[in-house]
Amino acid sequence: MSFTFQLIGYPIKHSLSPWIHEQFLRKANLKGTYTINEIELHDSFEERIQQMRNENLDGFNVTVPYKEKIIPFLDDLDAYAKKIGAVNTVLNKDGRWTGFNTDATGYVRSLETKYPNLAKDRTKHILIIGSGGAARGIYCGLDMAGYQHIDIANRTTEKAKEIASLAGKATKTDIISLQEAELHLTKYDVVIQTTSVGMKPNTEESVMRLRTLKPGAIVSDIVYQPIKTAFLKQAEGAGASIHFGHTMLLYQALYAFEIWAGQQISINNMDEELQQILEGR
Numbered sequence: 001m002s003f004t005f006q007l008i009g010y011p012i013k014h015s016l017s018p019w020i021h022e023q024f025l026r027k028a029n030l031k032g033t034y035t036i037n038e039i040e041l042h043d044s045f046e047e048r049i050q051q052m053r054n055e056n057l058d059g060f061n062v063t064v065p066y067k068e069k070i071i072p073f074l075d076d077l078d079a080y081a082k083k084i085g086a087v088n089t090v091l092n093k094d095g096r097w098t099g100f101n102t103d104a105t106g107y108v109r110s111l112e113t114k115y116p117n118l119a120k121d122r123t124k125h126i127l128i129i130g131s132g133g134a135a136r137g138i139y140c141g142l143d144m145a146g147y148q149h150i151d152i153a154n155r156t157t158e159k160a161k162e163i164a165s166l167a168g169k170a171t172k173t174d175i176i177s178l179q180e181a182e183l184h185l186t187k188y189d190v191v192i193q194t195t196s197v198g199m200k201p202n203t204e205e206s207v208m209r210l211r212t213l214k215p216g217a218i219v220s221d222i223v224y225q226p227i228k229t230a231f232l233k234q235a236e237g238a239g240a241s242i243h244f245g246h247t248m249l250l251y252q253a254l255y256a257f258e259i260w261a262g263q264q265i266s267i268n269n270m271d272e273e274l275q276q277i278l279e280g281r
Contacts, residue, residue, distance in 0.1 A: 003032030005260065006052070008070075009063035012038050016277065017061060017253060020270075024257045027265045032058075039066065049073050059091045059260040061253075067133070074099040083166055084140050086133060089256040100259055103134070104141030106252025107222075111190075113251070113267075114243055115218055118190070122146040125187055129178070129207055130194035131159035134222055138194060139163050143171045151188075153181035153208075178208050185212045191235075193221040198229040206230040213238045221245050227275055246278055247271050
């Protein structure tokens, strides 16, 4: 048996997903291909999706700007995708397309793999900075994993309130400003930066100052170009443990592969290999 996987989105010509999934196929001792299927904004999305139906792919990934646009073309959604309102992975089983969101689970897995003690205490206080799509997915992932205290800091409150409305019964969330977050950082065991601030070429920018971090805090930044952002450099300088954004990319891809192939594989040293590729760009 040979698998056929794709990635759709725009622009995606320089995506690392083909490299990642080729490594997964090799580790699983499976035959298959993972190709780029770039759908430009002026293309007929419906026609291109119908073409993919005809190709009978085993599965495909979805990235911006189509994570929401793909939903009406699917036959079913998993719980995460329904809650988040976005799909990044589609499984074709017997002609039925089911949409998943592996960003949420992927992020939580990457964080708990790096810091396994987190998984032992769901009462840790977590701060999410930002209220975009990434923040929404990470919030839902942490909420569904059972974390009980997840606050959101953002410049404006409207979108943050929308995210907080997705909380389960056991999760408590306060919406605060970035200024308030800076003043009360000692409250948080985990601080997660989900905006694009600090991404290349603006590598000297940081969304906020980290002068009052709690001793032993974990600071995470989903930006992975550069690997070590100005935000993470600040955190490291303040004595915090840090968590790199490229591991989220790797673990969301791993969960997608598990959905498609029906088996689990080990990451081993792929995070270091991916880091070297990114640092060479």
